[in-house]
Amino acid sequence: MNNIDSIILGDNQFFGVNHMSQDKGMQTYEKFKDLSEIKKVLYYAMDNGVKGVMFSTHPAIYSITDMIRADSVLKNNFSIYVNVPYIVKYIRMISEMGAYNTVKSMLVGKTFVDKIKYIMHSGYNIVTNDYLGITNRLIDVELAPFHGLNIKAVFLHNVLSDLVLGYDMIDVLRNFDNYISKKFGAMPAYGTLNYPMFCDLLDKAEIKKSIIMTAVNKKGFLMNPDREACEKKIKEDLHTVVAMATLASGSLAPEEAYEYLFSLGNIKHVIVGVSSQKHADETFKIIHKYL
Amino acid sequence: MRVGIVGFGKMGMLHGALLNKLEGVEVVAVADTSKLMLIAFKSVLPKIKYFNSYEKMFSKCKLDAVIIATPSFTHVPIAKSAIENSISVFIEKPLSSTLEQAVELHNLLKGKDVVSMVGFCMRYIPTFIKGKEILDSKKMGNIKKVNSQIYIADVFEEQIGWRYNKTLSGGGVLIDFSVHMIDLLYYYFGQVKSVNGEIKSIYSKKVEDEVTAELLFENGVTAKLDSSWSKPEYRKTYARIEIEGDKGKMVVSDQNLVLEMYDENTKEYIIESKWNYPDLYEGYYVDIGGPLYSTQMELFVDIVKNKRKSDVDIERSLHTQKIIDTIYKSAEQKKQISIDGD
Numbered sequence: 001m002n003n004i005d006s007i008i009l010g011d012n013q014f015f016g017v018n019h020m021s022q023d024k025g026m027q028t029y030e031k032f033k034d035l036s037e038i039k040k041v042l043y044y045a046m047d048n049g050v051k052g053v054m055f056s057t058h059p060a061i062y063s064i065t066d067m068i069r070a071d072s073v074l075k076n077n078f079s080i081y082v083n084v085p086y087i088v089k090y091i092r093m094i095s096e097m098g099a100y101n102t103v104k105s106m107l108v109g110k111t112f113v114d115k116i117k118y119i120m121h122s123g124y125n126i127v128t129n130d131y132l133g134i135t136n137r138l139i140d141v142e143l144a145p146f147h148g149l150n151i152k153a154v155f156l157h158n159v160l161s162d163l164v165l166g167y168d169m170i171d172v173l174r175n176f177d178n179y180i181s182k183k184f185g186a187m188p189a190y191g192t193l194n195y196p197m198f199c200d201l202l203d204k205a206e207i208k209k210s211i212i213m214t215a216v217n218k219k220g221f222l223m224n225p226d227r228e229a230c231e232k233k234i235k236e237d238l239h240t241v242v243a244m245a246t247l248a249s250g251s252l253a254p255e256e257a258y259e260y261l262f263s264l265g266n267i268k269h270v271i272v273g274v275s276s277q278k279h280a281d282e283t284f285k286i287i288h289k290y291l
Numbered sequence: 292m293r294v295g296i297v298g299f300g301k302m303g304m305l306h307g308a309l310l311n312k313l314e315g316v317e318v319v320a321v322a323d324t325s326k327l328m329l330i331a332f333k334s335v336l337p338k339i340k341y342f343n344s345y346e347k348m349f350s351k352c353k354l355d356a357v358i359i360a361t362p363s364f365t366h367v368p369i370a371k372s373a374i375e376n377s378i379s380v381f382i383e384k385p386l387s388s389t390l391e392q393a394v395e396l397h398n399l400l401k402g403k404d405v406v407s408m409v410g411f412c413m414r415y416i417p418t419f420i421k422g423k424e425i426l427d428s429k430k431m432g433n434i435k436k437v438n439s440q441i442y443i444a445d446v447f448e449e450q451i452g453w454r455y456n457k458t459l460s461g462g463g464v465l466i467d468f469s470v471h472m473i474d475l476l477y478y479y480f481g482q483v484k485s486v487n488g489e490i491k492s493i494y495s496k497k498v499e500d501e502v503t504a505e506l507l508f509e510n511g512v513t514a515k516l517d518s519s520w521s522k523p524e525y526r527k528t529y530a531r532i533e534i535e536g537d538k539g540k541m542v543v544s545d546q547n548l549v550l551e552m553y554d555e556n557t558k559e560y561i562i563e564s565k566w567n568y569p570d571l572y573e574g575y576y577v578d579i580g581g582p583l584y585s586t587q588m589e590l591f592v593d594i595v596k597n598k599r600k601s602d603v604d605i606e607r608s609l610h611t612q613k614i615i616d617t618i619y620k621s622a623e624q625k626k627q628i629s630i631d632g633d
């Protein structure tokens with residue numbers, strides 16, 4: 001049995017991601033350019049008993065993780081859930097800039113010794129045709145900003161998981177699963193917008209009782225092939241579901257949204273984004289009624 | 292249906308994944324010039340056949356269709372070779388980096404038993420589909436004014452790569468990115484008669500970073516376009532069309548749609564309907580990177596299986612290419628220019 005947090009604070013709002021309104025997204029993005037604003041939100045969450053936070057690997061992530069490392073209360077209290085999406089970026093970079101320039105720009109900010117180690121390790125992977133090994137080097141780069149923090153789980157971003165799903169690449173799943181647990185001592189986890197189909201793929205890869213972050217909401221937003229099929233699969237209780245997009249990007253009122261969500265029975269974990277104290281107090285109060 | 296992919300980068304990989312999940316469709320071959328990519332994928336995807344040239348792939352594999360997702364200056368030679376091998380084509384946008392090549396490709400199609408589709412994906416964004424329905428219902432009356440914008444935060448210094456080299460790409464933001472909006476306007480208002488355009492470079496040395504244009508359509512509508520890939524405030528693509536008719540007006544973007552009707556009594560506009568993206572999200576056979584791509588691949592498979600003409604085939608995309616080409620000419624000659632031969 002895993003011990004992941006029942007409420008995980010999401011980070012979309014910090015980076016201006018808002019599916020309803022790009023203008024609204026931009027406003028919050030401007031606000032959270034100031035790191036102390038992000039710090040405040042982490043404290044609001046903690047005041048409400050929330051001690052899990054998810055971060056997507058992002059060019060600006062170092063400034064946030066440095067801030068957490070420098071604050072012993074945050075560092076000791078928070079479990080970090082990492083979402084690794086940027087591997088896709090390398091594919092485009094390699095095809096447009098060539099492998100050399102890609103490696104060069106990936107290593108910005110690393111020390112000389114780290115760079116040498118990294119290049120030698122990758123070189124070894126290339127010479128030995130160990131391409132899953134190269135994937136693991138990319139994961140190392142993605143997770144480097146989180147050193148010294150309590151990484152609870154590492155999620156393969158839904159775009160990547162779903163791409164893996166598109167080609168039934170079960171070896172890639174198995175590699176990710178092994179590597180995350182062995183190297184980082186963290187729980188491997190997956191994001192997907194195609195929950196029923198992704199469960200079938202995990203089954204083929206013989207990965208049982210995994211952690212899946214997927215959209216669950218009354219509107220059926222981001223639930224594929226449709227809400228009914230996802231609900232049915234959730235009822236089978238094959239994996240631990242972390243529900244995301246629970247408010248369908250702000251188009252559902254929290255009361256209505258969480259009443260639906262927890263009526264499904266098997267949902268024990270949610271990821272939510274909050275951007276102010278009022279917002280945090282209100283949201284977490286409603287969720288605590290159920291969890 | 293057996294599909295090959297030329298150019299296994301981000302888009303090629305995405306289209307392939309979507310195709311694999313459609314009933315009776317399978318990606319069987321991939322051609323890419325990067326040896327590293329080919330060996331890497333071979334090790335994790337051994338079922339697919341890999342080639343380092345598209346010619347080899349076409350001659351050795353029996354394919355029903357091919358996805359061409361390579362840099363734009365290679366689209367036409369690859370598509371020509373596919374068509375000569377009786378393979379139906381899906382070509383990423385823009386159709387070509389030059390009008391001459393696009394015309395050549397179009398000429399080659401005559402009498403060939405293949406279908407084609409060009410990757411103008413924004414027509415399949417749920418809000419823009421809804422907007423087209425409303426426009427076609429004639430609810431808004433006679434269209435008086437159209438304004439459109441498409442922005443992204445992408446280029447803030449001189450960039451490396453073919454995209455930023457005019458000799459290869461044919462241009463900058465207009466041919467690479469604004470072309471999405473030009474296709475949407477074509478989809479909404481039909482063929483264009485003449486254009487007036489201006490382009491501006493800010494960060495790039497060889498290509499333009501911004502474009503403004505006025506498109507005069509055959510049906511009498513005039514649409515303004517403003518586009519840039521150097522807008523720091525738009526971290527994701529932001530596309531918006533504002534349409535004003537004598538009975539109502541509509542603002543449709545990739546995220547929402549608001550329809551307002553003019554009230555004769557109060558002499559004011561009153562919101563009649565409003566949809567946000569989640570309201571129009573219906574559930575898709577699979578969603579990888581957005582429903583627009585799922586819908587696009589479903590349509591492509593349908594046109595190939597049923598030998599049906601696509602609304603966005605080579606012939607129609609040639610018109611889009613002419614609009615682009617004429618905007619560049621208009622910007623150079625600083626005057627309004629008509630779209631020749633249409």
